[in-house]
Amino acid sequence: MSTDQTVHINPYSDDFPTKRAILGKDMPMRLDCGVELSSFPIAYQTYGTLNEDKSNAILITHALTGDQFAADTNPVTGKPGWWTTMIGPGKPIDTDRYFIIASNVLGGCMGSAGPAAINPETGKVWGLDFPVITISDMVRAQALLMDELGIEKLFSVIGGSMGGMQALEWAAAYPERVFSCCPIASSSYHRAQNIAFYEVGRQAIMADPDWCMGRYHEEGKRPRSGLGVARMAAHITYMSEAALTQKFGRRLQDREAVTFGFEADFQIESYLRYQGSTFVERFDANSYLYVTRAMDYFDLAKTHGNGKLAKAFQGTDIRFCVVSFSSDWHYLPEDSREIVRGLTGAAADVSYVDVVSDKGHDAFLLEEPEFTNVLGGFLEGSARRRGLISQ
Amino acid sequence: MNTNKSIRVDLQVIADLIEPGSRVLDVGCGDGQLLEYLVEEKNVHGRGLEISQEGVNQCVAKGLSVVQGDAEEDLGYYPDDAFDFVILSQTLQATHHPNQIVQDLLRLGKRAIVSFPNFGHWRVRSYLFFNGRMPVNKTLPYQWYNSPNMHFCTIKDFIHMCDEMNVTIERSIALDASGQAHRVRTNLFFANLLGEQAVFLIHKN
Known part of the structure; x- marks a missing residue:
């Protein structure tokens, strides 16, 4: 392992190239652990243009080690964004058609409030004094960010792995604010493994x-x-x-x-x-x-459905597209099927595809033509229903 | 999007039975031909269930809401009365327990539309009679050993099953070899002899 001290760009410095919103200014945000956060930063990037009636916004939720640099160069690594295969002009998540927001999760380390950020009360790095956060807390912060951006209802929430958990949490916690939802290579809870x-x-x-x-x-x-x-x-x-x-x-x-x-x-x-x-x-x-820790604590059925996943989605109008990859053993196709069964039990509008791939969990980040077609088709069908494309 | 699409004649017969704007589940929807037609032409809230990976991918890429799954395992997850119409097209004969499937269709749909190849058609009868072998033709293209079909029935058999299950037959249509539709009720004997395929609209009694 490298031991050399390389120059580290600090995502919490003022000149770090990202957008930042300060949330919880008027009213603090109450976390699941009971602690209240006020005036905390969430770092984000946007791509494309928000249309006049603000109906074309897509929130991209990232995985454990992802960040807000989904489709542009990451200033820390100098590498292209982590989802340039999917996001861009003419790509399934089309920047010519949609307004795309990718934010760094609460608890993350790319400019959002988290253990590496400065605790405003002490002026020192939070470290372990930062409160333990949950997937619900991450989504609460994203909802505040949408308020800040004036977006009432998202056209879609799309995410892989932990991003899929956030997408599901959005659907269960804010059903009226989501038109379509794509949890990819994800799960509604963490198994013991x-x-x-x-x-x-x-x-x-x-x-x-x-x-x-x-x-x-x-x-x-x-x-x-x-x-x-x-x-x-x-x-x-x-x-x-x-x-x-x-x-x-x-x-x-x-x-x-x-x-x-x-x-x-x-x-x-x-x-x-x-x-x-x-x-x-x-x-x-x-x-x-x-x-x-936030992922370990995630249990959508328990939090929103009294132990029943179908109940967490009761009466939902959201269009869902659940995708798994056949060789994924991090989150099994069976985990996705459980989500689909829950949605089916709620009579939700759901599509499910298990993409045949030998690339394992990381397949969602890689070139997978079947996956690209499926996601593109789903979004296009949803855009037609939402009136973003003429019938 | 295209309008006034033409679809296979047996699918057209099914489509004509569906009321516009209704909630429809197509069980075994294949590549989504019927479902796409219903969504576009009849403005239905359409869902599909399909076992083949390829079929599902094609459907979802077209923007249809389709889940990959097996009718015999996955229908149980749908809640009661979730749909106005549940369609089972050319699939009944390939199920392990056709009567249970029909029961499931009528649990989650107010009405069900079931179509199947009629094993009572005169060509099938004469093939078996004269050749002494299981019939192979354009509607039944498989050999007995590689056929996905395990429960063939005739129009009469299906009516008999509905009677036993206390299921009401609302409409019954036989399609002859030229694709012409005939009302089964007018003359059951001839319908069962001349109908190559059958389409039934049924509901719980």
Whole structure:
């Protein structure tokens, strides 16, 4: 893992190139844990143009390690946005047709209020003093952001993985504010296996002496190895076994034979170490703790349906398109089918496609023509019904 | 979007039975030909259930609301009376338990439309009679060993099942080889002999 201190662009500095809204100015936002947040920042990006009657807005909700830079260059990594395959002129999420908003989640580390932000009361980085947040809290903050932007009803909420959880939460918590909803490669709750993998990540972070009980910012340190290991463990669950075998197999890394040591002999080791080391340059370790916790706590049926998913969607008018990927073992196609059964039980307008793919959970971020066609077709059909395209 | 589309004659017979603006579920909707027609021409609130991946993808890419699933497993998840019409087109004969499927259709829909190939058609009867082998023709294109069809029935058989299940037959139409529609009730014997396909509109008694 990299140990060199690279120049880190601080997403909380005033000159960080992103849009920012200060929310909860008039009335504080009450979190599920009971704490109230007032005058807190949410960082966001927009693409395309809002039409006159403000009916063409799409909210893109990001995954655990995603951010608001969905379709433009990420200023921290210098790399293209994470969903440029889907968002752009003429693409399924068409910037010529829709107004697209992507915001950094509450608890994130790219400019929104979170453990890496400054606590206005102390003038210091929040660290573990930041309240524990939930997926519902993230969505509450997004709803305030929509108020701020004057958007009464979203044409669509679209997100993969944890982004799908937020999309579902939007549908259950604000049914009157959503016209269509696409949870992709997602789940309505975390299974024991999901919690288990993220607990491994959290323990790796907290076991790193440079974590300093969460006060590493003040100590001028960063728990690089802990966060790197957390990322490595999680990353394995984002890829299918078939993809790993195809991409790496047992091939060796720049060598003819094993070295009888603990260097990265195998390509897969080298790849994971690289994934870990680049991740720590762009992500805050405490943020990783908070956001994974929010996912573990997510249970849509429990929160909105008294244990019954169908009840969480009772009477909904929203058009849904649920998508899973056949080789995803992070959130199983069965998790998506559970969502579909819940929606079916509520007689909701739902489409469901299980895309055949060997790319595992990460398939939603990659080129998958079937997926592109399905999402594009669904949005176009929805746009026709919404009157955004003439019949 | 196109208007005045033409669709397969048996699908047209079904479409003509559907009231505009109603809530419709098409079970086994295939590539969505009928559903698309109903949404565009009859302004229905259309949903589909389809087992094949390819069919579902085509439907959703067209903007139709279709779920991938198996009628025999997934109809149970729909609430009672969720639809005005539930369509089962050319699928009944491929189900494990046709009577249970019909029961399910009538639980979640006020009315159901069921179409199937008529095994009582004279060509089928004569093929079996003269050749002594399971019929293979354009409406029944499979060999007995690779056929998805496991429960063939005749028009008379279907009426008999409806009687046993206390299901009311509202309309019954037989389509002959030229696609001409005939009312089954006028003459059941001839309908069962000349009808290549049958379409029934049924509801709970």
